[in-house]
Amino acid sequence: MRNDFLEPIMTILPPAPEDLLNTIFCNCKSGCGSRCGCRKAGLQCSLTCGQCNGQACLNALRYQSDINEDGTFDPEIMEELETNVVEDDNEDQFEIYQQPEDDDEEEEDD
Template sequence: MHYVKSTKLNKPVQLSNIPPTSAAAHQHFERVYYQVQTWLGHDLEPQVWGWAMRNDFLEPIMTILPPAPENLLNTIFCNCKSGCGSRCGCRKAGLQCSLACGQCNGQACLNALPYQSDINEDGTFDPEIMEELETNVVEDDNEDQFDIYQQPENDDEEEDD
């Protein structure tokens, strides 16, 4: 019981005081190594040393692991009334809104995952999806499921001349 009372009185944990995970530290060490090698005049590929190219800019890869185990991530959600902006609990935790979120359900907010369309920029469907659809159609054994109705030819129309 003493533990419960003492934890209620404590201030919230400051995320900046928590040490990085081993995966985040590894990415940081790779970026530091790249920086030092660049200063020494060695030409290295930044994408191999902790950097990723996004929208024509190099951005640091913070970690290759998710921020927390999947079962813990499902317990974090927000109840933002509009937009999920800078005050959003999910955003503050470094997460995207999910189906567990009260108002937005991870779909209609500023912090939702970007919509992944099946249509490419040139207006065509993704070739992998089309190939999968074609494979499913070819493998369908129920060819007799749909009967095509054909209207019988009527020779009476020619005789009415």
């Protein structure tokens, strides 16, 4: 309580255990609009929903891609990729295969 007002405490925890959230589901026939049971409960549609399976409706989670809206890659993802790449000092030990040039084929075409 601050300044005689109640303030909500923000958390990163889910609103309820995953098992409980999976027991709430809808069976909407079209789009999961304002009459959707999941939406009324304040939840996103999930895999347990009858028609949409939490993927093809208005109340589904947004797909999170690796590319930001401006067309650049997410810096956090790029940083993780860079840390996962192991530099190899033995690159000179590997030979790159190059297909031999066949002079015989050129002579046959003439």
